[in-house]
Amino acid sequence: MAETIYDSLTQLGGRAEIPVSPDQAVLETVSNPHPGTQYLVRFSAPEFTSLCPITGQPDFAHLVIDYVPDELLVESKSLKLFLASFRNHGAFHEDCTLSIAKRLVDALSPVWLRIGGYWYPRGGIPIDVFWQTDPPPPGLWLPDQGVPAYRGR
Numbered sequence: 001m002a003e004t005i006y007d008s009l010t011q012l013g014g015r016a017e018i019p020v021s022p023d024q025a026v027l028e029t030v031s032n033p034h035p036g037t038q039y040l041v042r043f044s045a046p047e048f049t050s051l052c053p054i055t056g057q058p059d060f061a062h063l064v065i066d067y068v069p070d071e072l073l074v075e076s077k078s079l080k081l082f083l084a085s086f087r088n089h090g091a092f093h094e095d096c097t098l099s100i101a102k103r104l105v106d107a108l109s110p111v112w113l114r115i116g117g118y119w120y121p122r123g124g125i126p127i128d129v130f131w132q133t134d135p136p137p138p139g140l141w142l143p144d145q146g147v148p149a150y151r152g153r
Contacts, residue, residue, distance in 0.1 A: 012077045019085040027107040028078035032069045042066050045083050053090035062118040064145040068111040093119045097129035112137055118147045126150035
């Protein structure tokens with residue numbers, strides 16, 4: 001059988017446990033079948049959870065990750081398992097949001113990446129966290145992330 005860009009994947013197509021921590025999670029990548037073509041990839045995680053590092057109480061967010069791939073794409077099941085690994089991880093909203101973005105940048109070396117972390121209120125205050133690698137590439141069609149300002153999201 002001929003080798004494909006998918007042969008190195010270890011999590012897709014079988015049972016894979018949620019990693020104990022984000023540090024233990026493996027972000028798998030595949031070759032971009034359209035290198036040199038500028039296009040946007042969006043992942044939405046509307047039920048993201050982590051823990052408050054002080055109280056241990058759950059925190060909830062709607063994450064939107066946009067990136068323009070270069071040579072690599074992130075495999076979505078590995079991303080799902082990576083994000084799920086935060087459910088028992090204690091960190092503030094800002095740390096969780098930026099840690100996710102920076103791991104993706106390290107794994108993919110994308111042309112461009114941005115993340116919007118729309119966190120639900122704790123103590124009556126919603127905290128939204130936004131980060132991007134650079135300004136968006138010229139000519140990129142960049143739709144709105146589609147998450148309204150907090151009003152009982």
